[in-house]
Amino acid sequence: xxxxxxxxxxxxxxxxxxxxxxxxxxxxxxxxxxxxxxxxxxxxxxxxxxxxxxxxxxxxxxxxxxxxxxxxxxxxxxxxxxxxxxxxxxxxxxxxxxxxxxxxxxxxxxxxxxxxxxxxxxxxxxxxxxxxxxxxxxxxxxxxxxxxxxxxxxxxxxxxxxxxxxxxxxxxxxxxxx
Amino acid sequence: xxxxxxxxxxxxxxxxxxxxxxxxxxxxxxxxxxxxxxxxxxxxxxxxxxxxxxxxxxxxxxxxxxxxxxxxxxxxxxxxxxxxxxxxxxxxxxxxxxxxxxxxxxxxxxxxxxxxxxxxxxxxxxxxxxxxxxxxxxxxxxxxxxxxxxxxxxxxxxxxxxxxxxxxxxxxxxxxxxxxxxxxxxxxxxxxxxxxxxxxxxxxxxxxxxxxxxxxxxxxxxxxxxxxxxxxxxxxxxxxxxxxxxxxxxxxxxxxxxxxxxxxxxxxxxxxxxxxxxxxxxxxxxxxxxxxxxxxxxxxxxxxxxxxxxxxxxxxxxxxxxxxxxxxxxxxxxxxx
Numbered sequence: 020x021x022x023x024x025x026x027x028x029x030x031x032x033x034x035x036x037x038x039x040x041x042x043x044x045x046x047x048x049x050x051x052x053x054x055x056x057x058x059x060x061x062x063x064x065x066x067x068x069x070x071x072x073x074x075x076x077x078x079x080x081x082x083x084x085x086x087x088x089x090x091x092x093x094x095x096x097x098x099x100x101x102x103x104x105x106x107x108x109x110x111x112x113x114x115x116x117x118x119x120x121x122x123x124x125x126x127x128x129x130x131x132x133x134x135x136x137x138x139x140x141x142x143x144x145x146x147x148x149x150x151x152x153x154x155x156x157x158x159x160x161x162x163x164x165x166x167x168x169x170x171x172x173x174x175x176x177x178x179x180x181x182x183x184x185x186x187x188x189x190x191x192x193x194x195x196x197x
Numbered sequence: 198x199x200x201x202x203x204x205x206x207x208x209x210x211x212x213x214x215x216x217x218x219x220x221x222x223x224x225x226x227x228x229x230x231x232x233x234x235x236x237x238x239x240x241x242x243x244x245x246x247x248x249x250x251x252x253x254x255x256x257x258x259x260x261x262x263x264x265x266x267x268x269x270x271x272x273x274x275x276x277x278x279x280x281x282x283x284x285x286x287x288x289x290x291x292x293x294x295x296x297x298x299x300x301x302x303x304x305x306x307x308x309x310x311x312x313x314x315x316x317x318x319x320x321x322x323x324x325x326x327x328x329x330x331x332x333x334x335x336x337x338x339x340x341x342x343x344x345x346x347x348x349x350x351x352x353x354x355x356x357x358x359x360x361x362x363x364x365x366x367x368x369x370x371x372x373x374x375x376x377x378x379x380x381x382x383x384x385x386x387x388x389x390x391x392x393x394x395x396x397x398x399x400x401x402x403x404x405x406x407x408x409x410x411x412x413x414x415x416x417x418x419x420x421x422x423x424x425x426x427x428x429x430x431x432x433x434x435x436x437x438x439x440x441x442x443x444x445x446x447x448x449x450x451x452x453x454x455x456x457x458x459x460x461x462x463x464x465x466x467x468x469x470x471x472x473x474x475x476x477x478x479x480x481x482x483x484x485x486x487x488x489x490x491x492x493x494x495x496x497x498x499x500x501x502x503x504x505x506x507x508x509x510x511x512x513x514x515x516x517x518x519x520x521x522x523x524x525x526x527x528x529x530x531x532x533x534x
Contacts, residue, residue, distance in 0.1 A: 159380065185383070185426035191381055192380075195380075
């Protein structure tokens with residue numbers, strides 16, 4: 020036992036303090052991504068862009084798009100839903116390590132495309148975008164509640180809110196992993 | 198110079214052999230520091246500032262380790278109203294019709310509790326029921342309900358005594374076998390199978406009235422879906438039953454009438470997250486030849502909070518024990534966690 024103590028003490032002594040200027044990212048193989056100076060978004064691996072990635076066919080109803088305040092209104096609602104989720108203790112951890120600048124844009128594009136408000140969706144498909152996040156159905160419910168809150172704040176009629184959710188709900192199989 | 202984590206662990210264990218503290222006290226900060234770095238490495242979008250310096254041991258060891266507390270298990274995650282209200286049999290559903298929904302507010306991995314009380318005031322009769330339900334994940338519910346059916350003045354008229362009250366205990370179980378009421382393919386409803394075992398507490402009387410038995414078991418198959426594009430909830434349940442007036446008047450008939458397939462349907466329109474209005478139909482057998490009618494209602498349900506749902510309905514229960522035109526008010530309160 021004394022030998023063990025001596026051995027560990029010796030090991031402690033011969034261990035040198037790391038140099039002040041140690042590049043810890045290099046030591047641990049951490050790849051630091053730089054935000055795009057214009058968009059503020061982090062780069063993602065290349066993928067094929069297509070409106071099919073939005074996961075559903077769009078509505079063709081000017082009245083429905085108007086209920087959401089058109090393209091600008093939809094973008095605000097999407098950004099607000101992400102904001103609320105970042106502040107929601109139930110699901111904040113999922114968003115903490117993700118590029119919410121990009122998410123606000125792509126989510127807004129997806130809603131805008133699905134609501135027939137004249138956008139193209141440039142994001143990834145739902146399965147790829149949610150890969151390895153470990154999203155549960157409870158997390159989905161929390162996100163739905165935050166989206167509902169954002170739509171309520173924007174005075175979107177409830178039946179129209181449900182029409183957007185009707186496009187999103189069938190995608191749960193691509194998003195929920197456990 | 199950096200030592201690999203395994204060397205640090207070895208040192209920690211060696212140190213522990215001369216240290217009265219258990220080894221995990223020394224090992225935890227090392228492991229947690231490693232976990233933090235791995236987490237940042239795999240994160241899709243770490244902020245540059247958070248990855249350039251390793252977290253100090255003191256900070257990481259101060260974080261509570263991941264654990265499952267009672268609060269997590271009981272944390273209800275269902276969307277409002279998707280646990281349904283409570284039927285006259287004590288199951289998650291509408292007021293009259295059983296739904297494929299699972300009661301309680303829990304989601305996968307959680308346990309939920311629900312309790313309810315219901316009163317129906319009819320032209321000549323009064324109904325009171327109350328019960329409890331426990332839900333396991335979004336998968337299984339077990340329920341118990343007690344129903345009391347007060348014959349009031351009709352009791353004297355029927356010769357069974359003024360204010361005679363029939364009592365039934367219902368033990369229910371329901372298992373979700375497929376689908377989801379909200380999510381997944383629009384064409385695939387939430388589907389559940391179940392039983393309801395009912396025991397009349399008036400065995401001698403119901404046999405005298407012509408019933409074959411004082412207890413019986415219903416078998417149910419339910420399909421329920423919220424069609425979001427129309428804000429419409431649609432439910433259909435097939436019930437294989439021999440219960441007379443939900444078991445109040447016993448089961449089957451001494452003359453041989455027994456199990457029959459019955460239908461329960463609900464249509465609900467969602468006015469808001471919290472409010473739904475709709476109508477229901479529940480068909481019933483007439484084993485005793487007393488003119489048992491199908492039951493109908495128009496209802497409004499409101500989620501006062503996440504945990505409290507109130508239901509009010511106008512019910513038309515038709516003829517009960519030969520006394521026609523039993524219509525009136527249905528009121529129910531449900532508390533769910």
